Amino acid sequence: xxxxxxxxxxxxxxxxxxxxxxxxxxxxxxxxxxxxxxxxxxxxxxxxxxxxxxxxxxxxxxxxxxxxxxxxxxxxxxxxxxxxxxxxxxxxxxxxxxxxxxxxxxxxxxxxxxxxxxxxxxxxxxxxxxxxxxxxxxxxxxxxxxxxxxxxxxxxxxxxxxxxxxxxxxxxxxxxxxxxxxxxxxxxxxxxxxxxxxxxxxxxxxxxxxxxxxxxxxxxxxxxxxxxxxxxxxx
Amino acid sequence: xxxxxxxxxxxxxxxxxxxxxxxxxxxxxxxxxxxxxxxxxxxxxxxxxxxxxxxxxxxxxxxxxxxxxxxxxxxxxxxxxxxxxxxxxxxxxxxxxxxxxxxxxxxxxxxxxxxxxxxxxxxxxxxxxxxxxxxxxxxxxxxxxxxxxxxxxxxxxxxxxxxxxxxxxxxxxxxxxxxxxxxxxxxxxxxxxxxxxxxxxxxxxxxxxxxxxxxxxxxxxxxxxxxxxxxxxxx
DNA sequence: GATTTTTCTATGTCTAAACTTAATCAAATT
DNA sequence: AATTTGATTAAGTTTAGACATAGAAAAATC
Numbered sequence: 001x002x003x004x005x006x007x008x009x010x011x012x013x014x015x016x017x018x019x020x021x022x023x024x025x026x027x028x029x030x031x032x033x034x035x036x037x038x039x040x041x042x043x044x045x046x047x048x049x050x051x052x053x054x055x056x057x058x059x060x061x062x063x064x065x066x067x068x069x070x071x072x073x074x075x076x077x078x079x080x081x082x083x084x085x086x087x088x089x090x091x092x093x094x095x096x097x098x099x100x101x102x103x104x105x106x107x108x109x110x111x112x113x114x115x116x117x118x119x120x121x122x123x124x125x126x127x128x129x130x131x132x133x134x135x136x137x138x139x140x141x142x143x144x145x146x147x148x149x150x151x152x153x154x155x156x157x158x159x160x161x162x163x164x165x166x167x168x169x170x171x172x173x174x175x176x177x178x179x180x181x182x183x184x185x186x187x188x189x190x191x192x193x194x195x196x197x198x199x200x201x202x203x204x205x206x207x208x209x210x211x212x213x214x215x216x217x218x219x220x221x222x223x224x225x226x227x228x229x230x231x232x233x234x235x
Numbered sequence: 236x237x238x239x240x241x242x243x244x245x246x247x248x249x250x251x252x253x254x255x256x257x258x259x260x261x262x263x264x265x266x267x268x269x270x271x272x273x274x275x276x277x278x279x280x281x282x283x284x285x286x287x288x289x290x291x292x293x294x295x296x297x298x299x300x301x302x303x304x305x306x307x308x309x310x311x312x313x314x315x316x317x318x319x320x321x322x323x324x325x326x327x328x329x330x331x332x333x334x335x336x337x338x339x340x341x342x343x344x345x346x347x348x349x350x351x352x353x354x355x356x357x358x359x360x361x362x363x364x365x366x367x368x369x370x371x372x373x374x375x376x377x378x379x380x381x382x383x384x385x386x387x388x389x390x391x392x393x394x395x396x397x398x399x400x401x402x403x404x405x406x407x408x409x410x411x412x413x414x415x416x417x418x419x420x421x422x423x424x425x426x427x428x429x430x431x432x433x434x435x436x437x438x439x440x441x442x443x444x445x446x447x448x449x450x451x452x453x454x455x456x457x458x459x460x461x462x463x464x465x466x467x468x469x470x
Numbered sequence: 471g472a473t474t475t476t477t478c479t480a481t482g483t484c485t486a487a488a489c490t491t492a493a494t495c496a497a498a499t500t
Numbered sequence: 501a502a503t504t505t506g507a508t509t510a511a512g513t514t515t516a517g518a519c520a521t522a523g524a525a526a527a528a529t530c
Contacts, residue, residue, distance in 0.1 A: 009513065023412050023448050035480055046515045051481075061319070062410065067481045067522040077406060078325070081416050082317040084296070090313070171312060175297065177258050181316050183466040185420035185438040203420040203438035208465075213258050230443075231418040244483065270510060281485045286511075302492040302511045474529065483520075490513070499504065 010045050014053035017043075022062055022073055029075050033063075036071075083233035085181070085209070088134045088142055089165060097136035103161050104195065105131040115147050118210055119217030125149070128156060130166055133195050140196045143224040152215040167221070174218050176211035183207055183231070192224055202227045245280050249288035252278075257297055257308055264310050268298075271306075318468035320416070320444070323369045323377055324400060332371035338396050339430065340366040350382050353445055354452030360384070363391060365401055368430050375431045378459040387450040402456070409453050411446035418442055418466070427459055437462045 018039075021027045033039075036054065040047040054071055057063045061079045065071045092099040110124040117123075128148040134141050146166055150156050153174045161169070184206045186192075193200040204227060210220040225231075253274075256262045268274075271289065275282040289306055292298045296314045300306045327334040345359040352358075363383040369376050381401055385391050388409045396404070419441045421427075428435040439462060445455040460466075 011513080019412065020449075023410050029407055029410075037480080046517095047481095048483095048516085049514060051483090052513095054481090065481065066524095068479050068524055069522090070480060075407065076322060076325075076403070077410055078319050078322055079411075079414070080317050080319050081414070082315050084313050084315050087311060087313055090311075168311065172264055172310065175258050175264075175312055176314075177254065179314070179316070181468045183418050183440060183468075184464065185440040185460075185462075187422075187436070187438040201422070201436055203422040205418060205420040205440075214255075225420075227420075229419065233416045233418075246483080272510085281487095282511095283486085283513095284484065286513090287483095289511090300511065303494055303509050304492090305510060472530085474527100476525105476527070478525085479521105479523095481520100481522085483518100485518080486516095488513100488515080490511100492509100492511085494509080495507090497504105497506080500502080 010043070011049050011052040011056070014039070014043050014045070014050060015056045018053065018057060019062065022057075027073050029073050029077075031073050032070050033073065081233040083231070087168060087171065088144075089168065092134070092136040092141055095136065097141075098138075100135045100138070101132055101165055102135070103130060103132050103166075105129070106161060108157075111147060115220055119147070119149060119220050120212075121149060121151075121217055125151075130161060131195075132161070132166060134165075139226070141226050143192060143195050144221060145224075146219060146221040148219045149217050152213055152218045170219055174213060176218055177213050179209065179211040181207065181209045186224070188224075188227075196224065196226055198227050205229050205231060207231070245278070246284050246287040246291070249274070249278050249280070249285060250291045253288065253292055254295075254297065257292075262308050264308050264312075266308050267305050268308065316468040318466070322403060322406065323379075324403065327369070327371040327376055330371065332376075333373075335370045335373070336367055336400055337370070338365060338367050338401075340364070341396060343392075346382060350455055354382070354384060354455050355447075356384060356452055360386075365396060366430075367396070367401060369400075374461070376461050376464075378427060378430050379456060380459075381454060381456040383454045384452050387448055387453045405454055409448060411453055412448050414444065414446040416442065416444045421459070423459075423462075431459065431461055433462050440464050440466060442466070 027033050034042070036047045036050045039050045043050065054063060054065065058065050061077045062074055063071050064074050089099045107129050108126055109129045111119070111121060111127045113123050116125060128150060130146045130148070132144040132146070134144065144167070148156055153170065159169055185203055186206050188196065188198060188200055188202045188204050190200055192204060193202065205225045207223040211218045262268050269277070271282045271285045274285045278285065289298060289300065293300050296312045297309055298306050299309050324334045342364050343361055344364045346354070346356060346362045348358050351360060363385060365381045365383070367379040367381070369379065379402070383391055383405070388405065394404055420438055421441050423431065423433060423435055423437045423439050425435055427439060428437065440460045442458040446453045
């Protein structure tokens with residue numbers, strides 16, 4: 001009943017035990033907990049091992065650690081959630097559906113003001129503009145509206161995106177250094193509705209993402225998910 | 236031009252340099268990179284330091300590491316994004332607005348099927364149901380629809396949620412062990428629209444969250460943000 | 471009393487060395 | 501040919517010890 005899983009390393013065992021003490025309120029919010037040296041003695045391990053365990057909990061947001069001041073249980077634990085940015089095809093195939101995609105527009109165009117600003121590129125800079133629909137079992141799953149900066153991704157002009165999913169090609173060929181990501185909700189406009197085969201005005205989950213490498217902004221994309229889609233994170 | 240920031244530790248310096256080699260395509264996707272011992276020699280540090288740096292990049296999703304097989308650059312880097320689950324009051328105050336909240340409903344009620352299932356509690360179990368509107372400068376910012384399980388959070392029945400923001404009280408008093416979090420989009424229904432002072436049908440960003448501790452599900456909440464709200468994550 | 475300086479301590483980081491473990495490859499066996 | 505066994509390798513983990521450093525507390529100064 002006490003141990004649920006077997007955290008195979010000493011550091012994880014200690015982290016789990018300390019987490020339990022916090023959740024079970026043996027150590028209350030704001031309390032100072034024993035220092036690393038003391039816990040090392042208690043658990044019969046080296047201080048470095050305790051350090052690793054407590055760092056983990058500090059990363060989780062459960063502990064506040066300061067030199068000399070010691071380690072305290074966070075008062076207002078603004079915990080973090082991470083989620084993996086999904087690759088559409090894998091996502092669809094993981095759900096047991098057959099993946100396909102259709103590029104409905106591909107054109108080299110000057111970047112409109114809003115996109116250029118988001119990417120930090122001059123307004124009107126030539127970019128590749130792509131609109132793609134991703135299908136699961138022939139039902140529209142996701143609508144992708146993407147701008148690609150050929151100056152940050154040399155060679156991209158020559159890619160046939162009918163065959164290569166643009167996201168996958170970029171991710172495989174141009175890893176990014178820095179990214180920005182935002183969720184929002186929008187009412188489907190006429191085009192969204194037509195491509196996602198839904199009614200205008202339907203609420204859509206929107207994921208807006210821009211990525212950069214050493215050469216500048218690689219790409220900026222707006223993903224509109226099919227109505228009812230739910231994006232799950234693991235905290 | 237080369238170093239943008241000063242990663243004050245050797246491990247971070249190495250991680251930054253390895254990340255650069257990947258982004259600059261000196262080490263391509265799928266390539267095997269030199270082993271820890273070799274990198275330790277190259278950078279003039281102990282192997283443990285290289286290990287720490289490479290673990291960091293593996294956590295980021297840039298590297299795949301396997302015993303005996305070595306370290307490879309991830310072929311399809313499904314990178315992760317983390318975002319801190321915000322505390323409404325802090326979020327509103329950080330934006331320079333004045334925070335206030337109003338509990339529009341508070342009642343002990345049997346949990347409806349959907350909520351009970353989500354929380355893993357028996358259908359019809361007595362729970363505290365709360366509906367709260369959070370305001371920034373007197374404008375509705377977020378609508379909170381929360382179910383609290385008094386069996387996992389003893390003492391919650393006695394709390395005056397008119398004075399204590401329910402989220403903050405829970406977070407401060409009952410840290411959770413496990414959580415579930417999902418984003419979606421919904422068209423505002425009549426009540427959403429009235430409480431958020433918008434029109435029915437407007438697309439709303441919905442955040443659904445459930446948390447557990449040793450005793451079971453603590454709370455399950457549906458947060459509806461004001462129209463146009465954007466939830467930003469860091470890499 | 472207010473400010474600056476010094477001291478001291480708990481965490482942060484690193485090292486060198488050892489041991490553990492998963493997985494690969496090759497050799498031996500069925 | 502297929503399977504088992506065993507050696508080897510590279511990452512995973514831990515340890516003891518050391519030094520660095522932030523920053524709280526105490527001491528010294530103004």
